[in-house]
Amino acid sequence: MxxxxxxxxxxxxxxxxxxxxxxxxxxxxxxxxxxxxxxxxxxxxxxxxxxxxxxxxxxxxxxxxxxxxxxxxxxxxxxxxxxxxxxxxxxxxxxxxxxxxxxxxxxxxxxxxxxxxxxxxxxxxxxxxxxxxxxxxxxxxxxxxxxxxxxxxxxxxxxxxxxxxxxxxxxxxxxxxxxxxxxxxxYNSKYDKYIRNEAGGEFTAQEKNGLELFRTNCASCHKEPLFTSQDFKNIGLAVDTTLNDFGRMGITANKSDSLKFKVPTLRNIQFTSPYMHDGRFETLQEVLQHYTTGIQQSNTLAPELKNDILLTPNERVDLLVFLRTLSDTDFLFNKRFNYPNNY
Ligand code: HEC
Ligand code: HEC
Missing domain, CATH: 1.10.760.10 (Cytochrome c-like domain)
Structure with missing residues (x-):
């Protein structure tokens, strides 16, 4: 520590x-x-x-x-x-x-x-x-x-x-x-315990496979161990024409930043629905649907997403099972962080 x-x-x-x-x-x-x-x-x-x-x-x-x-x-x-x-x-x-x-x-x-x-x-x-x-x-x-x-x-x-x-x-x-x-x-999710070789951190074959798939397809942006590279990326979401939110370009006025948003951490992702900057997806299945079939091409699209990510139905399940290992109940229920009763 x-x-x-x-x-x-x-x-x-x-x-x-x-x-x-x-x-x-x-x-x-x-x-x-x-x-x-x-x-x-x-x-x-x-x-x-x-x-x-x-x-x-x-x-x-x-x-x-x-x-x-x-x-x-x-x-x-x-x-x-x-x-x-x-x-x-x-x-x-x-x-x-x-x-x-x-x-x-x-x-x-x-x-x-x-x-x-x-x-x-x-x-x-x-x-x-x-x-x-x-x-x-x-x-x-x-x-x-x-x-x-x-x-x-x-x-x-x-x-x-x-x-x-x-x-x-x-x-x-x-x-x-x-x-x-x-x-x-x-930092006390099952994933962390797996990395630290601690009790409670034994990964199943499915979780291990999910981690491998994650490292191949997702970790360039959702970088371990924080699950974010802290970068801004365009992941090819269609523009919502009522909100017209072009993300980072609104700050830098630079066209090359159009549609780029901060890479969010995926820690505790099981509990943070809805997803994306405008909360357009209710479930993680919908998020995977986007990465596998929904990416919209544009000049600022992240190069690693130029082609849809290919995942079989079984691989999708393994990836979702892996994402659940990022849940950290010690954090979500830590009494130090909850509503203070007295002073
Ligand atoms: C009405 C809802 C609302 C309230 C109240 C609110 N926030 Fe937020 N918070 C948001 C939204 C929405 C965003 C993202 C804003 C954006 O991207 O423009 C955000 C973003 C943040 C971030 C940035 C996180 C990151 O990873 O970049 C921090 C830190 C934060 N809020 C802290 C606070 C604090 C501290 C307060 C109280 C003073 C507060 N928020 C009150 C909705 C709220
Ligand atoms: C090119 C970088 C990049 C890659 C590769 C990538 N992501 Fe993302 N991810 C992002 C960005 C940026 C966002 C936020 C986009 C937005 O809201 O406009 C995001 C959002 C998400 C969200 C929603 C998070 C939230 O808090 O709303 C999930 C879940 C997610 N990605 C999972 C994945 C998975 C699983 C993979 C691999 C199959 C993956 N990502 C690959 C950059 C990436």
Whole structure:
């Protein structure tokens, strides 16, 4: 296990001394398996403590961040479905408004170098501003949030525990949200146990065959062990003429980026339906149907998809069986990541 210390002083608990509270912080460790690459996120600039992680967790689950106190980050990012919005093709936000894209899973984000389906956000510490200010999501402003949080006894206490100062600022709020989402790591699936030769990781012949098929046909983009290359690719989906979403080109204005979208991770894919940037496919069978018979040709299509992928019916089943080994119930039901009851 690799381990990054995110805080150098390690004390536990709160001590009351001479009438004022001296807060002593407990460090939080960022763990990941040895066979993984180094995270892209620069942890040397981060002083993360347990108190800060818990503050981020409270903020993530609190509808106080939206204009009318109805929508929290967790409204569209539910833990049990890999922190995405199950059953919603396009995301559903404030006033019942429907957005233009499918909510993304949140996991192993410390390895991402750009965020959103089109990579429109290049630093995780400012990412939260996008949903907060989007008219279809939370329709709020950082100033209004700071005002609400400063009027809340709960948040004054939580911010005090982190900063020895109860004054809430926008920067501290965004940092706390980052410190929660950056800790959402998934690395205990059956696949991981298989790679680590651990108990519970014995693959059946079908799973082994599925892994081989995956490595031949899919892993150039859904690269192990994170199951994403972090790249942008056009996989030949037909353009939805109501949404007219050309993906990465909307950010770079470069024609060569037309119809390219971020390669999503396939970890916990069994639970994150519907699939693709616009949630057009309900099932993994439909996804395979696309890769085997549905690819639309265009100038920016990924070269490895110029020809449909050939898979027999049995091979499709094996591939689907393999994809289920990417499910990590330790992550989906990890109590540290769920709704916080008290503070
Ligand atoms: C109304 C639904 C909704 C709400 C509320 C929402 N999100 Fe999202 N989230 C989305 C959608 C949709 C995307 C993809 C957006 C895009 O590509 O344009 C996304 C993308 C993301 C990503 C990028 C993931 C990646 O791999 O690139 C992060 C991180 C994220 N959201 C965190 C948050 C946080 C933190 C909050 C609360 C401050 C939040 N979201 C609130 C729907 C929502
Ligand atoms: C050329 C790169 C590339 C290859 C090869 C590739 N994918 Fe993808 N995959 C992507 C991209 C990019 C997306 C997102 C596309 C979008 O939403 O527009 C995606 C989306 C998916 C999704 C939906 C994920 C989600 O969260 O919505 C699944 C499932 C998937 N791919 C499985 C596979 C399988 C199985 C194979 C092999 C048969 C494969 N992919 C081959 C790039 C690739």
């Amino acid at each position: 690799n381990r990054i210390k995110t805080y150098s002083i390690c004390f536990v608990g709160i001590f009351i001394c001479c009438g004022f509270a001296v807060i002593q912080h407990k460090e939080v460790l960022f763990d990941y398996p040895e066979y993984w690459p180094k995270p892209a996120y620069d942890f040397s600039k981060l002083s993360m403590t347990e108190e800060e992680f818990q503050l981020g967790r409270h903020l993530f689950y609190d509808p106080i961040l939206s204009r009318d106190n109805t929508i929290s980050c967790a409204s569209c990012h539910l833990q049990a479905t890999g922190f995405t919005h199950v059953d919603h093709d396009l995301s559903h936000g404030i006033d019942g408004n429907i957005g233009t894209r499918n909510s993304m899973t949140l996991m192993n984000l410390a390895w991402s170098t750009s965020f959103m389906w089109d990579g429109g956000v290049n630093h995780i510490e400012v990412q939260a501003l996008a949903p907060i200010t989007s008219e279809d999501e939370m329709d709020n402003s950082l100033e209004a949030i700071v005002e609400k949080l400063n009027a809340s006894e709960k948040y004054k206490t939580l911010f005090y525990r982190v900063h020895n100062d109860s004054v809430v600022t926008g920067q501290k709020t965004l940092l706390a949200l980052t410190q929660f989402v950056v800790m959402l790591n998934s």
